[in-house]
Amino acid sequence: MSFLRLDGLVKKFGDFTAVERIDLDVEKGEFISLLGPSGCGKTTTLQMIAGFVDPTEGRIFINDVDVTRVKPSKRNLGIVFQSYALFHHMTVADNVAFGLEMRNIPKQERDERVRETLELVHLDQFSHRYPRELSGGQQQRVALARALVIRPEVLLLDEPLSALDAKIREDMQIELRAIQRKLGTTTILVTHDQSEAMAMSDRIAVMHEGRLAQVDRPYEAYERPSDSFVTKFLGKSNMFDGTGKGSSDGLGAIDVAGVEFLVRDVDIENGALVHVSVRPEKIRLIEAGKGRIDGTVTAQIFLGDQWVFQIETSLGAFDVVTQNTGGHQVGEGTTVGLDWSPEEVRVLARAVAK
Amino acid sequence: MSAQTNMRPYWLSAPALLLYVGMFLIPMVMTLLLSFYSYDMTAGVVPGFSLANYAEVLGDSYFHKIFLRTLWMSVLVTFFCVLLGAPEAYILHRMSSPWKSICMLAILGPLLVSVVVRTLGWAILIGSKGIINETLMAIGIIDTPIKLMFTTTGVVIALIHVLIPFMVLSVWASLQKLDPKVESAGESLGASPFTVMRRIVIPQIMPGILSGSMIVFALTASAFATPSILGGRRLKVVATTVYDEFLGTLNWPLGAAIAVLLLVANILIITSYNKFIERKYAQAFK
Ligand SMILES: Nc1ncnc2c1ncn2[C@@H]1O[C@H](COP(=O)(O)OP(=O)(O)OP(=O)(O)O)[C@@H](O)[C@H]1O
Ligand SMILES: [Mg+2]
Numbered sequence: 172m173s174f175l176r177l178d179g180l181v182k183k184f185g186d187f188t189a190v191e192r193i194d195l196d197v198e199k200g201e202f203i204s205l206l207g208p209s210g211c212g213k214t215t216t217l218q219m220i221a222g223f224v225d226p227t228e229g230r231i232f233i234n235d236v237d238v239t240r241v242k243p244s245k246r247n248l249g250i251v252f253q254s255y256a257l258f259h260h261m262t263v264a265d266n267v268a269f270g271l272e273m274r275n276i277p278k279q280e281r282d283e284r285v286r287e288t289l290e291l292v293h294l295d296q297f298s299h300r301y302p303r304e305l306s307g308g309q310q311q312r313v314a315l316a317r318a319l320v321i322r323p324e325v326l327l328l329d330e331p332l333s334a335l336d337a338k339i340r341e342d343m344q345i346e347l348r349a350i351q352r353k354l355g356t357t358t359i360l361v362t363h364d365q366s367e368a369m370a371m372s373d374r375i376a377v378m379h380e381g382r383l384a385q386v387d388r389p390y391e392a393y394e395r396p397s398d399s400f401v402t403k404f405l406g407k408s409n410m411f412d413g414t415g416k417g418s419s420d421g422l423g424a425i426d427v428a429g430v431e432f433l434v435r436d437v438d439i440e441n442g443a444l445v446h447v448s449v450r451p452e453k454i455r456l457i458e459a460g461k462g463r464i465d466g467t468v469t470a471q472i473f474l475g476d477q478w479v480f481q482i483e484t485s486l487g488a489f490d491v492v493t494q495n496t497g498g499h500q501v502g503e504g505t506t507v508g509l510d511w512s513p514e515e516v517r518v519l520a521r522a523v524a525k
Numbered sequence: 526m527s528a529q530t531n532m533r534p535y536w537l538s539a540p541a542l543l544l545y546v547g548m549f550l551i552p553m554v555m556t557l558l559l560s561f562y563s564y565d566m567t568a569g570v571v572p573g574f575s576l577a578n579y580a581e582v583l584g585d586s587y588f589h590k591i592f593l594r595t596l597w598m599s600v601l602v603t604f605f606c607v608l609l610g611a612p613e614a615y616i617l618h619r620m621s622s623p624w625k626s627i628c629m630l631a632i633l634g635p636l637l638v639s640v641v642v643r644t645l646g647w648a649i650l651i652g653s654k655g656i657i658n659e660t661l662m663a664i665g666i667i668d669t670p671i672k673l674m675f676t677t678t679g680v681v682i683a684l685i686h687v688l689i690p691f692m693v694l695s696v697w698a699s700l701q702k703l704d705p706k707v708e709s710a711g712e713s714l715g716a717s718p719f720t721v722m723r724r725i726v727i728p729q730i731m732p733g734i735l736s737g738s739m740i741v742f743a744l745t746a747s748a749f750a751t752p753s754i755l756g757g758r759r760l761k762v763v764a765t766t767v768y769d770e771f772l773g774t775l776n777w778p779l780g781a782a783i784a785v786l787l788l789v790a791n792i793l794i795i796t797s798y799n800k801f802i803e804r805k806y807a808q809a810f811k
Contacts, residue, residue, distance in 0.1 A: 223709055243712045250713045256706035260728045260806065269724075273715035321714060 174199035180229035191381035204368035207378030249318030415443035453515035462508025560781035578782035610692030692737035699733030
């Protein structure tokens, strides 16, 4: 059985349902991200695991023990808060030692473990400073050390990196991941940043309006999203409404406003209502007339390593991303052909509007 | 041009400065000067310079008793204001929105009513024919009325009520600055609610408790209306003694000397208390 299990968790605040129904199994040592837009219930879910919010329904198991009614102080979880919530009246070392003190660990062992943990987060030089005398990134590390030093069953991180600026955030992502690997602590990260979730996690749990839309490895979730919400949330996509035209020879055909989309290895019923989607980086720009559809470049943005194009076609605007391999210039206003292979087209069931 | 801009702060602070000099500094200096004058039964106030008034106050056990009583009352009132006001502020801080405003109003409301009126209210409550005693006797808990009027206890109770809003307000202000997540953090690290309170919350709201107790202490030490109504002639404190010297005995110089001594004692006690707390909880003050 899995190490951490959420079994039908529901949270209602009065009439409002913040978490609709969450079932999730997390393996020991696994790094899982709860990813979703603002207000989808990520924090509420994390708070239920931590014990600060009582679930309206459902149960939580850690190591096969039902902890649903266990007090937060008895769950032995490490939590890193978005605001860090450091104890500003204590030194870095005292902050980290606090959890050990609460566990009545003898002074000598305590000092040793504090030192080890501060070394792990590269803060051994700062143990006598006060939190206010540290940079944002350093405070973040103190919060992490404080949570890790108690050797928690599960490490819970609520948007721990959102207060840092882009460059430090990337460094911290790599470091956090390395530390987690080294210690093998089962970790749940809450974030609304899809690239952060993909960069760090073994699996991503995409949340949407209080439910889990998809739980999968980052690559799978990106390449094989289970619905249109996940498709759009994990990166950009060109998505259109289409109607099935049947399939033959392992190729499904979908009609989108007169343009035919072929899809590899998908059986499509005639007349089925679907979405088709193609990721921007999967589209090649070729000579006009030779692709699957022609369009006019309306905007062209240079990002250093890549070009981003907006191309107006008979189906509407397409986003196209190409690597900057040097040389090629398209230019706004030119007409180009767009091409993609049937392997790159995704088909998703379309909910019929009621 | 630059000279003009440089002058602006002075012009802007001039009205406040004038008010401060006119209403506070000048009377203070005059009181100080007055305290060195002497008093004669027939001639009245005689200008001059002597320390006789100070010698009289510092040497007379009658005045010692009054000063000690005032100090004791101030300590008691401050102590109970911390004991009651700090938890009150904390509970208020944790309340959710409609009740929070209602309770805040209930706590601050008394500030809108004159001290004299509130004190008279207490007189009605605690008098030997007052509501408290009548009720207790009617239920049969006591046979003879508890004596609260004209006692230190009565004055202290009323002063606590009068001054507690200041404590609640200043603790409340420092609670506002506290990240509510630090309590959750402490709890998740295995601390009991009591330990969270003792090790995390209280040290961080110490500045609020300190400023609250300084306000309460200073106001109690110089309180006049409440001790004079509830304490009466027999239970004199420093402020009522000064009043009596000025308006009863007409010995203004002696009254001035007592007033100056009260001020000096107040300043000494408050600054040393401040130093002590700041050293003990150094980090909370940064
Ligand atoms: N104590 C509460 N009372 C009422 N509603 C609440 C409470 N806490 C959260 N909610 C609501 O529940 C929903 C989910 O909140 P939650 O904090 O879990 O969102 P989130 O996914 O963490 O969002 P964000 O990315 O903005 O932090 C929100 O609509 C929020 O308004
Ligand atoms: Mg959140």
